[in-house]
Amino acid sequence: NASLNGPHRIKMSEAGMFIPLSTAALFPALDPNAFRTIRSSCASGVMFLVSAYSRDAVLQGEHMWAIVKFIEDVEEKEGPLMFRDIMACLWLLLRMPAQHAWLMREAPTEGPGSKRMKRSSVSDDASAPPRNPSLVLSLLARVCEMFMDDLERATCTEAEVQHEDDSPAISLFEWMISSIWLALVDDEENDPLPQTVPLYTVDSAPGTTTKTWWTVPMPRVEPTARPTVDDPTLRTLVACVALPYPAGVASQRRDAFWKIRVTALGCLWSVCARDERVASTVAELGAVPHAVAVVCDELARPELRLRASGFISLMSSKSDLHIYFPGGDPSCVETAMMHLTRSEHWDLADEGCRGIARAAFRPPEPGREPGVLQRLSREACERLNAAGAPAMVLAHLRRIHERALSDLSLRPSCTAALTALLNLSVNKDCQVSICK
DSSP states (O other): OTTTTOTTHHHHHHTTOHHHHHHHTTSOOSSHHHHHHHHHHHHHHHHHHHTTSOTTOOOOHHHHHHHHHHHHHOOGGGHHHHHHHHHHHHHHHHTSHHHHHHHTSBOOSSSTTOTTSOTTOSOSSTTSOOBOTTHHHHHHHHHHHHHHHHHHTOOOOGGGGSOGGGOHHHHHHHHHHHHHHHHHSOTTSOOSSOSOOOSOEEEEOTTOOSEEEEEOOOOOOOOOOOOOOOHHHHHHHHHHHTOOOOTTOOGGGTTTTHHHHHHHHHHHHHHHHHOHHHHHHHHHTTHHHHHHHHHHOTTSOHHHHHHHHHHHHHHHTOGGGGGGSGGGSTHHHHHHHHHHHTOSSHHHHHHHHHHHHHHHOOOOOTTOOHHHHHHHHHHHHHHHHHTTHHHHHHHHHHHHHHHHHHOGGGHHHHHHHHHHHHHHTTSHHHHHHHHO
């Protein structure tokens, strides 16, 4: 924080130090070791200069080309430490609307941004924006491929137990996945979730036509028209969710990658909620089983398990994707939700109840026969009842009921548990279990 609030950044920026710093990294020195030191210093300097700009700032094209060329020229032997700072710089640029729009434009095959461009020239027309929509994403995917082995080899020493940012590879990926999320989801886009959700809906019991049951449709994301995300980017995000735990790590450090996982899951949720085609690709890449494993891991951080739960709930709501789930049905998601409901952490238990409520009642989907959804709901209720879900929900409700009478903040917890019981009660077998 002291560095980012230092008094000299604005003075150096006004003195025009951005271009000299960023281009100095493009001219090789006679001594390779000295060149790596120069590039590392330039990366840090450019990052601190960019942090001085406001979010409404508009940088010149030559400034942007210098950053792009810097990223293109990085080599694996330079290590993740130097690249971490340039990734932080890219993240800061993507937070600025004008720079976000510039970076998401196309790049020509020749000239600025081309890998065949000479180091001694940044651009003949530095103000021209790139014209390849995957320019930034392809650069980020290349960095991920380059340093993924470093990340998987990352180990945590006793000194790092108190200092999580000591691993350059872990810090690099935290900035990089955050940059991918910013690149894919613009702050100006509307929230994809519906703004209003009906509280209760009259529905018919399985096998009947008379609408007598009151059910609660949980919020479901409706797809909107969005461009597809390239496969390398999606593979990068799924690979980060599937990261193995570092070898030889003590129990309190076994989730050293938790920030990377949280960010990757959030990004996957955002892009899958906006595009059915992207959701299908992500499911095919095997993201759901990895997210389910995170939800079921009782040693994982609560915020990570909550983020994973939101992702698998979204994927489970799209019945066409069930073929990519283990066993070809959403039973693995139901099992994960029951793991959450048993948790002593109330936020996790609330989320488990919401997941059970979604599984027990599926609202109508555009273009989908109602009978298919009724069958899915009936089968889910049967599995949940056999696994003891009604008793688990009731146990959670008993824990919070009396305290909720005096603490208004716990009312949503009661609502989540009661919603799950209400939706389960549509099934006759569940009625017996609830009454007992």
